[in-house]
Amino acid sequence: MTDVVRVEDLRRTFRTGAIEVQAVRGVSFAVTEGAMVAIMGPSGSGKTTLMNMLGCLDRPTGGHYFLGGEDVARKGDDALARIRNRRIGFIFQSYNLLPALNALENVELPLVYRGLAAGERHLLAAQALSEVGLGRLTSFRPYELSGGQQQRVAIARALAGTPDLLLADEPTGNLDSASGEEVLDLFLELHRGGRTLIIVTHDEQVALHCERIIRLRDGEVLLDQPVDARQRRTKGDLGSRAVAP
Amino acid sequence: MSLGEGLRMAWRALAANRMRAGLTMLGIIIGVAAVIALITAGQAATSSVTSSVQALGSNLISVTPVRSAGVILYPEDARWLLEVVPQIRADAPLVEASVTASYETVSWSTTLIGTTPAALAIEGRKLAAGRFLDAQDLRLDRSVAVLGQTVAQNLFPGRNPLGQTVSVNGTEFTVVGVLQSVGGAFGANADNVIIVPISAAEWVAGTTELTGIEAEARSAAIAPLAVAQITAVLNHRFATTNAAAVISQDQILSTLSTVTATLTLMLGGIAGISLLVGGIGIMNIMLVTVSERTREIGLRKAMGASRRAILSQFLIESALLSLAGGAIGVVVGIALSLLLTHLLGAGGVSLSAVLLALGFSLLVGIVFGIWPAANASRLDPVQALYHS
Numbered sequence: 001m002t003d004v005v006r007v008e009d010l011r012r013t014f015r016t017g018a019i020e021v022q023a024v025r026g027v028s029f030a031v032t033e034g035a036m037v038a039i040m041g042p043s044g045s046g047k048t049t050l051m052n053m054l055g056c057l058d059r060p061t062g063g064h065y066f067l068g069g070e071d072v073a074r075k076g077d078d079a080l081a082r083i084r085n086r087r088i089g090f091i092f093q094s095y096n097l098l099p100a101l102n103a104l105e106n107v108e109l110p111l112v113y114r115g116l117a118a119g120e121r122h123l124l125a126a127q128a129l130s131e132v133g134l135g136r137l138t139s140f141r142p143y144e145l146s147g148g149q150q151q152r153v154a155i156a157r158a159l160a161g162t163p164d165l166l167l168a169d170e171p172t173g174n175l176d177s178a179s180g181e182e183v184l185d186l187f188l189e190l191h192r193g194g195r196t197l198i199i200v201t202h203d204e205q206v207a208l209h210c211e212r213i214i215r216l217r218d219g220e221v222l223l224d225q226p227v228d229a230r231q232r233r234t235k236g237d238l239g240s241r242a243v244a245p
Numbered sequence: 246m247s248l249g250e251g252l253r254m255a256w257r258a259l260a261a262n263r264m265r266a267g268l269t270m271l272g273i274i275i276g277v278a279a280v281i282a283l284i285t286a287g288q289a290a291t292s293s294v295t296s297s298v299q300a301l302g303s304n305l306i307s308v309t310p311v312r313s314a315g316v317i318l319y320p321e322d323a324r325w326l327l328e329v330v331p332q333i334r335a336d337a338p339l340v341e342a343s344v345t346a347s348y349e350t351v352s353w354s355t356t357l358i359g360t361t362p363a364a365l366a367i368e369g370r371k372l373a374a375g376r377f378l379d380a381q382d383l384r385l386d387r388s389v390a391v392l393g394q395t396v397a398q399n400l401f402p403g404r405n406p407l408g409q410t411v412s413v414n415g416t417e418f419t420v421v422g423v424l425q426s427v428g429g430a431f432g433a434n435a436d437n438v439i440i441v442p443i444s445a446a447e448w449v450a451g452t453t454e455l456t457g458i459e460a461e462a463r464s465a466a467i468a469p470l471a472v473a474q475i476t477a478v479l480n481h482r483f484a485t486t487n488a489a490a491v492i493s494q495d496q497i498l499s500t501l502s503t504v505t506a507t508l509t510l511m512l513g514g515i516a517g518i519s520l521l522v523g524g525i526g527i528m529n530i531m532l533v534t535v536s537e538r539t540r541e542i543g544l545r546k547a548m549g550a551s552r553r554a555i556l557s558q559f560l561i562e563s564a565l566l567s568l569a570g571g572a573i574g575v576v577v578g579i580a581l582s583l584l585l586t587h588l589l590g591a592g593g594v595s596l597s598a599v600l601l602a603l604g605f606s607l608l609v610g611i612v613f614g615i616w617p618a619a620n621a622s623r624l625d626p627v628q629a630l631y632h633s
C-alpha cells in the first residue's frame with residue numbers, strides 16, 4: 001500500500017525572543033492509504049503543532065514531510081494554500097464555522113477557493129452534507145445547530161473537496177459523549193469508505209476506535225502501536241449508553 | 246476566486262454591519278457631493294463671467310490711459326484714434342463718475358457714464374425701452390439719460406421711467422431709454438449705470454479728462470493687430486513706453502477664465518481633501534474589520550485561500566464601500582448642483598465632475614484599502630486560526 005503521509009525526523013522549534021521551544025523534536029512515522037490513526041499525548045506534547053504541519057498550515061523547521069510521495073516541507077505559501085485546498089480536509093476542536101454563512105455555504109468554502117462555479121459547488125456541498133446526515137439542514141446557520149451537528153457540518157466541509165487526507169484535532173473535545181459517539185460513527189463510516197484519517201485526542205475511548213495509536217511526549221514519539229483487535233471499537237462508544245440508568 | 250464571488254462576499258460582510266458601513270460611507274458621500282457641487286459652482290462662475298464679458302461686444306478693445314505716466318486723453322482723442330488706427334471700425338470716449346441719482350424721494354448710488362452714440366454697438370448692448378443717445382443729443386447738448394436695469398428698477402419700481410426726470414448730483418436729465426440687463430449674477434455692475442451725452446458727463450464730473458476709450462476692431466482676427474497699433478500710436482504720441490493699458494476682449498476673457506479655472510480647481514481641491522479624509526475613515530474601519538475577523542481569515546486560509554484571494558476579498562470590500570458612498574454622493578452632489586444652478590442662474594451638473602468624483606472615490610477605496618488588505622493577506626494561518 002502507498003503511504004499517504006510519511007514524516008522523517010520532523011521538527012518544529014518556536015522562537016520568541018531569547019526563548020526557544022522545541023514543540024516537535026524529530027518525529028518519524030508513515031500512514032498508509034485508508035488507515036485510521038490516533039495521536040495521543042499529554043497537554044503540550046506537540047500534537048497540535050504536528051497536526052498543523054501535517055495539514056500544511058505550518059512549515060517544519062527541520063526534517064521531511066512527504067504527502068503522497070511529494071516533499072512539501074519547504075514549499076511556498078501559495079503552493080501550501082493549494083495543497084490545503086485540494087488534498088487536505090481539516091477538522092477543528094471548535095468547529096470553526098463562519099457564523100454569517102449557512103451550513104451549505106460553510107461547506108462550499110473550500111470549493112470557492114478551488115474556483116468552482118456556484119452550481120457545481122452547491123451540488124458537491126449538498127452531497128457532503130447528506131453524507132454526514134445533515135441533508136435537510138442545509139439552510140441552517142451555525143447558531144441554529146447543536147454542537148454535534150456543527151461538527152458534522154465541519155466534517156462535511158472537510159469532505160466536500162474529496163481530499164487525500166482527513167485531519168481532526170480533538171474533534172470530540174467540545175462535545176458531550178452522545179454527540180461524540182455520532183461523530184465517531186461518522187469517522188468509522190468514512191474509514192470503511194477507504195478514507196485516510198488522523199485523529200488527535202485526549203480520550204482513550206476515542207483512540208480505541210482507531211487501528212493504531214501514536215503516543216507523543218515532549219515532542220517525541222513515545223509509542224507507536226496498533227490497537228489490539230479485541231479492544232478495538234467498531235461502533236461509536238464513549239460509554240454514554242453504559243451511564244444511562 | 247472570481248470577481249463576482251468577491252463582490253458577493255464583500256456585499257454580505259458590509260450588510261452584516263450596516264451601521265458601521267453607513268457611517269464609514271458618510272465621509273465619502275460628503276466628499277463626493279462636495280466635489281460635484283463645488284465644481285458646478287466654479288463652472289457656473291466661469292460661464293457667468295464669460296457670458297457677461299462676451300456680452301460686451303465681440304471685438305471690444307478698451308483703452309485706459311496711464312495717468313501716472315502723464316498721459317491724459319480728451320474726447321477729441323477718440324476721433325483722432327479712429328483716424329490713425331485703420332484696424333478699428335468705431336470708438337467711443339468714456340467719462341465716468343460715481344454719482345448719486347435721485348427721483349422724488351428715492352436716491353441711488355450709481356456710475357455715470359458720458360459717451361457717444363457709438364458706445365451701444367461697441368459694447369453690444371440692447372435697449373429694453375425707448376432709445377439710446379443719438380447725434381442730435383450731442384450736437385444740441387441735450388440733458389438726456391439712458392438707465393441701466395438696476396438703476397431703472399430702483400428709482401422707478403413698477404413704473405415707466407421714460408419721460409421722467411432724474412437728478413444726478415443735482416443736474417437734471419430726462420430719461421429717454423432703458424438698457425436690457427446683461428444678465429448673470431456676476432455681471433450686475435454693468436446694469437448699475439446711467440449713460441448720458443459726454444458733454445453732460447463732463448459737466449457733472451467737472452473734468453473733460455477721459456476715463457478711457459472703447460474701440461471696436463474690424464474683426465476678431467484683426468483685434469490683436471488693432472491692440473498693437475493703438476499701443477504704438479499712443480506710445481509714440483506721448484513719447485513713452487506705457488501710455489495706456491490696451492486690452493482686447495479676448496485678453497480679458499482669457500485672463501478671467503484663468504482666474505475662474507483656478508477658482509474651480511481650488512474648490513474641487515478643497516472638496517478633494519474631504520474625500521481624502523473619508524478615505525482615511527475607510528482605512529481605519531478596514532483595519533478594525535481585519536483584526537476582528539482574524540479567525541475568519543485564518544479559517545479561509547486553512548481552507549485554501551491564497552494570499553491573493555484574501556487580499557482581493559478585503560480590497561473589494563473597501564472599494565465597494567467607497568464606491569457605494571461615491572454613488573450616493575453623486576446623487577446628493579447632483580441635487581446640490583441643481584439647487585446651486587437654480588440659485589446662481591448659471592451652471593448645470595458637470596458630467597466630468599461626476600465621473601471624476603466617482604473615479605476618485607473608487608481610487609480612494611483601493612488606495613486606503615491596500616494596507617489593511619495586505620495586513621490580512623500576510624497573516625500566518627496558524628496564528629490567525631488560534632487568535633482569541
Ligand SMILES: Nc1ncnc2c1ncn2[C@@H]1O[C@H](COP(=O)(O)OP(=O)(O)OP(=O)(O)O)[C@@H](O)[C@H]1O
Pocket residue numbers: 014015016021022023041042043044045046047048049050
Ligand atoms: N506559536 C507558538 N509559539 C511558542 N510556543 C508554542 C507555539 N505553539 C505551541 N507552542 C508550544 O509548543 C508546545 C506544544 O504545543 P501544542 O499546542 O502542540 O501541544 P498539544 O499537544 O496540542 O497540547 P494540548 O493537548 O494542550 O492541545 C507547548 O509547549 C507550547 O507552549
Ligand SMILES: [Mg+2]
Pocket residue numbers: 047048049
Ligand atoms: Mg492541541
